[in-house]
Amino acid sequence: MFNTFDAVLPIPSAIQKHDGAMPVSELKTFHVPEELQIFSDEIMRTAAFFGLRILPSPDPDADLVLKLNSGLGAEAWFMRIDPSSILIEGGGKAGLFYALAAFSQMLITALIKGPAGAVLNCGTACDKPRFGWRGLMLDSARHFQSKETVKAVIRLMAHFRLNTFHWHLTDGQGWRIASDLVPKLSNLAALSPGQYTPDDLREVAEFAGRHNIRIIPEIDIPGHSRGLLAAYPQYACDPAVPGKEFCLGNPETKEFLKKIFAELLSIFPDSPIIHLGGDEAETAHWENCPRCKAAMQAGGFRNMRELENSFMVDMTRFIVEQGRTPMLWGTCSGQTYPADTIIQSWLDIREPLRVAPNGNKVVYSVHNSFYFDYPANLSEPFETWMFELSERGIYMADPYVIWEDRLKDTILGPEACLWTETVPEWRVMQKLLPRLAAYSECAWSPAEKKDWHGFLRRKELLEAAGYHDFLKENIHMR
Structure with missing residues (x-):
């Protein structure tokens, strides 16, 4: 059965899938600390592409929360999706940017049939790069x-x-x-x-x-x-x-x-x-x-x-x-x-x-x-x-x-x-x-995670959901 964590490309270092899902329709607010305001426009523009309206909130318990985690490497990131909330952490701004890129991939596949009934599966993903030079x-x-x-x-x-x-x-x-x-x-x-x-x-x-x-x-x-x-x-x-x-x-x-x-x-x-x-x-x-x-x-x-x-x-x-x-x-x-x-x-x-x-x-x-x-x-x-x-x-x-x-x-x-x-x-x-x-x-991605046929399934799912259209729109945003 399809799981939105299976849409992330490149494949993360570790994924834990949990029971349950968060309805996309419940994703209405996000919280970004003052020092990370650069990501506010990123979130709203991505949401707008999918016809969603997600607004910034001063509430640290908003539906979607971004924060820095000094325990992660600068390019590493962590994501947890629960039935009523999403937490995204990055070791630095690079890690947060990469996490949001992964989140956009999950979102586009969740919405492949439109917003009605669309869900993001619960679970966690923890990721870091194999090579420092890419x-x-x-x-x-x-x-x-x-x-x-x-x-x-x-x-x-x-x-x-x-x-x-x-x-x-x-x-x-x-x-x-x-x-x-x-x-x-x-x-x-x-x-x-x-x-x-x-x-x-x-x-x-x-x-x-x-x-x-x-x-x-x-x-x-x-x-x-x-x-x-x-x-x-x-x-x-x-x-x-x-x-x-x-x-x-x-x-x-x-x-x-x-x-x-x-x-x-x-x-x-x-x-x-x-x-x-x-x-x-x-x-x-x-x-x-x-x-x-x-x-x-x-x-x-x-x-x-x-x-x-x-x-x-x-x-x-x-x-x-x-x-x-x-x-x-x-x-x-x-x-x-x-x-x-x-x-x-x-x-x-x-x-x-x-x-x-x-x-x-x-x-x-x-x-x-x-x-x-x-x-x-x-x-x-x-x-x-x-x-x-x-x-x-x-x-x-x-x-x-x-x-x-x-x-x-x-x-x-x-x-x-x-x-x-x-x-x-x-x-x-x-x-x-x-x-x-x-x-x-x-x-x-880690060498042990490479799987050609698994990659094809993820890539073809993203393409079927309109991912290339999203990319072409996204790369000209600013």
């Missing part, structure tokens, strides 16, 4: 998205209990940060036009913070820079044929990039982690560049990959000196990076095993598990480098692969990536839904 990367460099679309993505993330928004802001096809340092890049947009002003970026960062999501901004160097080098060829190995890699032997390159990153840090003062890219740089220009060859010899390096490694280590030290943590894409040059540098593993499932002895933390984004630009099935158009990435494939992925005992202290968590070479703005939500639900359970 990320989503959005590529705004290839195809640009308006800040409204970016905010919608962030709100969708929050609803699915994700907490880290990695924002890929530069690449060869676009430089999306409006800057007086590089004014010639204002028209750099090979696939779609658009830039974010510093105020736009700060607005999105503030919005993300309200939704318990940290932003990790990325400027991708030393490769993936064709557009910038076309506009500023003095930083290329050969100004006549700039290519897409910065000249590593030009001492002005590093100083120029430090100014660029200093500006990024000023725009995102609350971002603890800064991504410097670091992947897929080709060595051909360096190997034919007198300055790069001289720098390689002067440094005693055996090849250009070692020179690249030295260059990127210096850039990570600059980030550390500014009080932030540097992050790089894995397989950057096959070299070792300081232990305080986070490695984002995207190509090799064994890379975490390689860097763990050095002390590096790892974010797991291996492409054939978490690249959302890949087709959900092969009836979609796709590129030659892509694999099929079905919901089941995402759901069954595990950031530890089979090495949890060896990587427990290394893996921070997973991060799904939506690259946009082939994804214009209007397809962003199509690419995220419904697969984001499968990813959220992979990122949040």
Whole structure:
């Protein structure tokens, strides 16, 4: 028999079902302490979507009560439903937000046939995340998205209990940060036009913070820079044929990039982690560049990959000196990076095993598990480098692969990536839904709770109740 606790997705750590139920029609008042008033509008808007009228009350014994519980972790939450009352507790504001997201899922399935006779089953749920890092990367460099679309993505993330928004802001096809340092890049947009002003970026960062999501901004160097080098060829190995890699032997390159990153840090003062890219740089220009060859010899390096490694280590030290943590894409040059540098593993499932002895933390984004630009099935158009990435494939992925005992202290968590070479703005939500639900359970729920067929039952029940309509309305609320 259906129970409204069975509608929660991602599945909670522990559920206890009790006899009895609370009629939804009896849910008329809610109480939120003064320091949690931010949740009042959330509750009323959610209720209004379902045609309910739930009003705030000063009575701490209202029908629905929200409160903080310092005994829970910041992202953990607890819910108890009795025949005449509902208690929701969170260890912090994030935990309360996630609990309300779970409550909205229970509510929509309770109301699947309308308000007449709708009930919320009695019981308790206690929940906390498996991973502290539950990320989503959005590529705004290839195809640009308006800040409204970016905010919608962030709100969708929050609803699915994700907490880290990695924002890929530069690449060869676009430089999306409006800057007086590089004014010639204002028209750099090979696939779609658009830039974010510093105020736009700060607005999105503030919005993300309200939704318990940290932003990790990325400027991708030393490769993936064709557009910038076309506009500023003095930083290329050969100004006549700039290519897409910065000249590593030009001492002005590093100083120029430090100014660029200093500006990024000023725009995102609350971002603890800064991504410097670091992947897929080709060595051909360096190997034919007198300055790069001289720098390689002067440094005693055996090849250009070692020179690249030295260059990127210096850039990570600059980030550390500014009080932030540097992050790089894995397989950057096959070299070792300081232990305080986070490695984002995207190509090799064994890379975490390689860097763990050095002390590096790892974010797991291996492409054939978490690249959302890949087709959900092969009836979609796709590129030659892509694999099929079905919901089941995402759901069954595990950031530890089979090495949890060896990587427990290394893996921070997973991060799904939506690259946009082939994804214009209007397809962003199509690419995220419904697969984001499968990813959220992979990122949040205990491994022992994962059950593909159980997930399908919950997902299909939510979809039948109109959950996607609720999400599309909800993510544009504010």
